[in-house]
Amino acid sequence: MDARRPRKDAVRNRAAVFAAADALFAQCQSPQNVTMADIAAAAGVGKATLFRAFGDRTGLIRALYAARLEPVRKAVEEGPPPLGPAAPPLVRVPALLDAVLCFKLDNRHLAMALESAGADSPYRTEHYERWHTLLRDLLEQTPGPAAAGSAGFAAHALLAATRADLVAHLADGKGVPREELRDQLADFTASVLGAGTGRGPASGRGAGC
Known part of the structure; x- marks a missing residue:
């Protein structure tokens, strides 16, 4: 047996923990109300098991978020246009932002839990750095105003429009339809790119939205 391969019970426990945490965060009024003890009890595992596997509560949330985000990451890094590397920047930028927004809409309970997890602010997470770097590089290749020496700031501004707290405020608090x-977001992105408005064929769409 390959010692590097996780045992079947460990794989089952991880899946149970992720499912339990996902459900608890979706049902709670505030992410801060969900504790490691709550997740352990719901998953049917010992609390010590969670700490051994994830280090702490933030580590668990980060691991769960990364697992849920994996299809988007794969589509961006390996998939076909409009998200994949073969798409031109003016198509790929709005497609990426649309995919991130759709992910936040579908997983805002989890995104809110991560964004409220203290040291793991949205600006310090691995996925934020990945998206920001990619957006900055793509914006530098566009002919619009964002390429004129401010691509890094423009990338931050565009990603700020997909923050979980803003998405939850608009979708849940204000009832803005998906x-x-x-x-x-497509119109705002087009204004930054200087590429017209609307979510038409040229602007691209995220995968699975």
Whole structure:
């Protein structure tokens, strides 16, 4: 047996922990109300098991978030246009932001838990650094105003429009429909790119939205 391969019970426990944490964060009024003890009890594992596997509560949230985000990451890094590397920047930028927004809409309970986890602010997470670097590099290749020496700041500004707290405020607090949010983000992105408005064929769309 390969010692590097996780045991079947460890794989089952991890899946049970992720499912339990996902459900608890989705049902809670505030992410801060969900404790490691709550997750352990819901998953049917010992609390010590969680700490051994994830280090702490933030580590667990980060691991769960990364697992849920994996399909988006794969589509961006390996997939076909409009998200994949073969798409031109003016198509790929709005497609990436649309995919991130859709992910936040579908997983805002989890995104809120991560964004409220203290030291793991949205600006210090691995996925934020990945998206920001990619957006900055793509913006530098566009002919619009974002390429004129401010691509890094423009990338931050575009990603700020997909923050979980803003998405939750608009979708839950203000009742803005999903498609309207996507259209508004597409228009904002187009204004930054200087590439017209709307979520038409040239602007691209995220995968699975």
